[in-house]
Amino acid sequence: MAIDSLFNIASSALNAQLTRMNTTASNLANASTTANSEATAYKAKRVNFESIVQEAQLDGQDFKGGVRIGGIVTDKTPVPSMFDPGHPNADANGYVYGTNVNEVAEMVDMMAAARSYQNNVEVVNTAKQLMLRTLEITKA
Numbered sequence: 001m002a003i004d005s006l007f008n009i010a011s012s013a014l015n016a017q018l019t020r021m022n023t024t025a026s027n028l029a030n031a032s033t034t035a036n037s038e039a040t041a042y043k044a045k046r047v048n049f050e051s052i053v054q055e056a057q058l059d060g061q062d063f064k065g066g067v068r069i070g071g072i073v074t075d076k077t078p079v080p081s082m083f084d085p086g087h088p089n090a091d092a093n094g095y096v097y098g099t100n101v102n103e104v105a106e107m108v109d110m111m112a113a114a115r116s117y118q119n120n121v122e123v124v125n126t127a128k129q130l131m132l133r134t135l136e137i138t139k140a
Helices: 003-029 103-139
Strands: 045-055 063-074 081-083 095-097
Touching: 003 045, 003 063, 003 103
Parallel strands: none
Antiparallel strands: 045 063, 081 095
């Protein structure tokens, strides 16, 4: 595997995890919002990853891989409703609709995304150090 492939794979993972962290942050920011209907209530977003696997077997070409964003989808979990006729967002029947964001699950997802991001930064740093050591060896 060529070193540029390694950097491409790690950078694709960094981009994917950054998108995951941004999406999770958006979910957490909207966790306490309310709406006057189920249709307008905030629904959590989820990032779908797709692997990039292309193995060229002709003429000694390098393995290509990585990850990309397959899409950002809306969580289908139902939104909760509560009877609160005095609330400014209450509908005609007195119901207020919350979000389907589970703050604990979002924090776990944020920590997992941050850890994966850190791991890929370490891959880039290690590859860079190995390249520099290789250059030092060739100078001698």
